[in-house]
Amino acid sequence: MTLLTDEQQEIRSLAQRFGDEVVAPGAAQWDREKTFPREVFTQLGELGLMGVCVPERFAGAGADYLSYVLVLEQISRADAGVGVTLAVHTGAGTLPIVAWGSEEQADRFVPPLAQGHEIAAFALTESGSGSDAGAMLSRVDGDGRITGTKQWITNGSYAHSFLVFAKKDGKPTGFLVRRGAEGFAVTREEEKLGQNSSSTADLAFEGTPAEQIGPDGAGMRIALSTLDGGRIGIAAQAVGIAQAALDVATAYAKERVAFGGPIGRFQAIGHKLADMQTEIEAARALVYRAALLKDAGKPHTVEGAQAKLFASRVARHWTGEAIQVLGGYGYTKEFPAERYYRDAKVTEIYEGTSEIQRLVIARGLLGAIAS
Numbered sequence: 001m002t003l004l005t006d007e008q009q010e011i012r013s014l015a016q017r018f019g020d021e022v023v024a025p026g027a028a029q030w031d032r033e034k035t036f037p038r039e040v041f042t043q044l045g046e047l048g049l050m051g052v053c054v055p056e057r058f059a060g061a062g063a064d065y066l067s068y069v070l071v072l073e074q075i076s077r078a079d080a081g082v083g084v085t086l087a088v089h090t091g092a093g094t095l096p097i098v099a100w101g102s103e104e105q106a107d108r109f110v111p112p113l114a115q116g117h118e119i120a121a122f123a124l125t126e127s128g129s130g131s132d133a134g135a136m137l138s139r140v141d142g143d144g145r146i147t148g149t150k151q152w153i154t155n156g157s158y159a160h161s162f163l164v165f166a167k168k169d170g171k172p173t174g175f176l177v178r179r180g181a182e183g184f185a186v187t188r189e190e191e192k193l194g195q196n197s198s199s200t201a202d203l204a205f206e207g208t209p210a211e212q213i214g215p216d217g218a219g220m221r222i223a224l225s226t227l228d229g230g231r232i233g234i235a236a237q238a239v240g241i242a243q244a245a246l247d248v249a250t251a252y253a254k255e256r257v258a259f260g261g262p263i264g265r266f267q268a269i270g271h272k273l274a275d276m277q278t279e280i281e282a283a284r285a286l287v288y289r290a291a292l293l294k295d296a297g298k299p300h301t302v303e304g305a306q307a308k309l310f311a312s313r314v315a316r317h318w319t320g321e322a323i324q325v326l327g328g329y330g331y332t333k334e335f336p337a338e339r340y341y342r343d344a345k346v347t348e349i350y351e352g353t354s355e356i357q358r359l360v361i362a363r364g365l366l367g368a369i370a371s
């Protein structure tokens with residue numbers, strides 16, 4: 001039984017097929033060799049999946065946000081690194097230009113992004129400011145030139161358009177920077193625990209020309225409203241990773257023989273898989289609820305934080321238990337369970353840590369006294 005519309009089901013099937021046939025077969029190698037599979041994003045663009053919820057007017061597919069998170073779940077089920085690339089490209093790099101840019105900026109920047117000809121990035125974090133993003137040191141001068149550095153920027157080494165936050169007259173403000181602009185450099189590609197098919201890079205700006213997006217001092221509003229939606233996407237990514245782990249563990253439980261029969265007949269294994277499936281479904285329901293609220297134009301800050309908090313914990317916990325079901329094989333690279341475990345952890349960190357999600361939820365309950 002599904003509550004999805006025909007169109008949502010079609011989009012999900014398209015992403016599932018692409019994930020199974022094109023993404024999953026490359027995932028282990030991309031992880032091992034730390035390869036960013038650029039051609040996959042060109043293909044996703046051809047299918048309309050690089051801008052699935054971008055309005056048709058800007059060359060997107062014009063579908064709703066729920067369709068977009070269904071795509072993220074399926075692509076992340078195949079490869080979480082490809083999933084985060086897509087999530088940041090669309091949710092954090094492209095949609096804020098539609099929401100906050102002028103008509104002319106959106107016309108210029110968005111179509112090549114929505115079609116997958118170009119890739120987008122979102123540059124907020126610095127070495128000294130992550131959760132406390134307002135403490136950023138990057139600044140813009142009177143001629144609109146940015147000086148500063150950004151750290152751990154997803155898609156950093158491959159993006160063409162960067163949404164960059166820097167202080168103007170002491171207040172965080174949004175800017176758009178093109179790759180190759182004067183004084184712009186990618187200074188380092190990070191080494192990570194997982195999601196090795198994604199790029200996480202440090203950036204430097206030295207008097208780099210930038211065009212402002214949104215009003216003076218609106219940087220934190222742009223960043224936080226972007227993250228409100230982005231978190232639903234990361235929650236969907238976490239659900240996709242957890243589902244992949246459940247699929248592997250279930251198949252293994254049917255095949256692995258111990259003490260004269262398949263291990264799935266042991267209640268300890270069966271109940272573990274039952275709990276895993278139930279919690280994944282609960283996480284998925286939270287993701288759908290938050291996406292539906294966003295589609296309805298209703299507040300979704302708390303619901304998105306709840307979806308991310310819960311789904312990331314489900315993914316981190318149950319990918320570990322999937323390894324347990326596979327025993328020693330689960331700890332080896334012969335099976336993907338160990339990759340899912342490494343990939344899952346960061347869903348509790350980026351686009352707001354779990355502690356920050358709890359802060360958002362507590363503020364919804366308690367108001368400003370919560371800190």
Ligand SMILES: Cc1cc2nc3c(=O)[nH]c(=O)nc-3n(C[C@H](O)[C@H](O)[C@H](O)COP(=O)(O)OP(=O)(O)OC[C@H]3O[C@@H](n4cnc5c(N)ncnc54)[C@H](O)[C@@H]3O)c2cc1C
Nearest residue numbers: 122123124125129130131152153154200350351352353355
């Ligand atoms: C793989 C990867 C990709 C990323 N991609 C991007 C990207 O594309 N763009 C971008 O801008 N950033 C990106 N980031 C940065 C990411 O968003 C930050 O790492 C995250 O917001 C946390 O910031 P921090 O690492 O500086 O941790 P800190 O803010 O230093 O936090 C350290 C610890 O203190 C806790 N803490 C901090 N403040 C509070 C508080 N008020 N209450 C309770 N606990 C608190 C945190 O929860 C955490 O446990 C990425 C990071 C990684 C690892």
